[in-house]
Amino acid sequence: MKSKMKKTEQTSAGLCEALFEEFDLLRNDLSDAHRASSIAKLAVQIINTKKLEIEAAAFHKAGLRFIPLALTSKGLQIGAES
């Protein structure tokens, strides 16, 4: 029987909810320390990416234009149109 996979709501509040759920599981011994640790590290990465996005949006709003970058088979192309 396939178990239904719960999808995380893709917002900061959804991320908090997922972390709270992990707290519950860990407290009740339904999860292990390794899983909790990897979830926490993943959450930190997501938050840092989001923070960078917010900063980039603020710079963009202030008039700064970014040079597009593309990672191709030949390497990194600066100023490439994707």
Next chain:
Amino acid sequence: MSFNSAINFALNDKSTLYTEVQKNILSLIEEIEKIYKKHLHRNTGEHCDICGKGVFTKEIMPKNQNSNVTFTYLPRNVIVGYEHRPSDSPILCFSHSCGWNKVFKDKQRQHIFDNCIDDDQWKLSKFDYEEEMIQKYGLPDEKIDLNFAMYLAKRLLQLSREKRKENDGRRN
């Protein structure tokens, strides 16, 4: 008439004609403030979302095992940064809400410092202008949520380390 204009009317020194009305309005405002503060610091009777400690949990002080002094954890209704949207606020025990309080204040100060324009910089060190600066340059809701998520992730990492140590101890 809006609530703000009623407050402005009550605080206006020039209108000496309406002192009685002003007093009444001020007493009503005080009453509203009392009810609101009581609501914010109301004991929920629920458990902390992070550690699961609740209102009836009593713990012996860990540093002094012989002591009979006990803690009672009282999860609060609304935590710092969520006062304007209490329905979104998580429930935290005293120690975790203190931890979050410190993180929030540091982040708030940093955000104000980073975004403050040159003309307002002299207000940074003045306590009287604290509210004004928070209103102008305070953390937006999205950043509050992100900082809280970061706080949670760090607590989860800490808890996982503790659990790992516990498990290693059991094996040895």
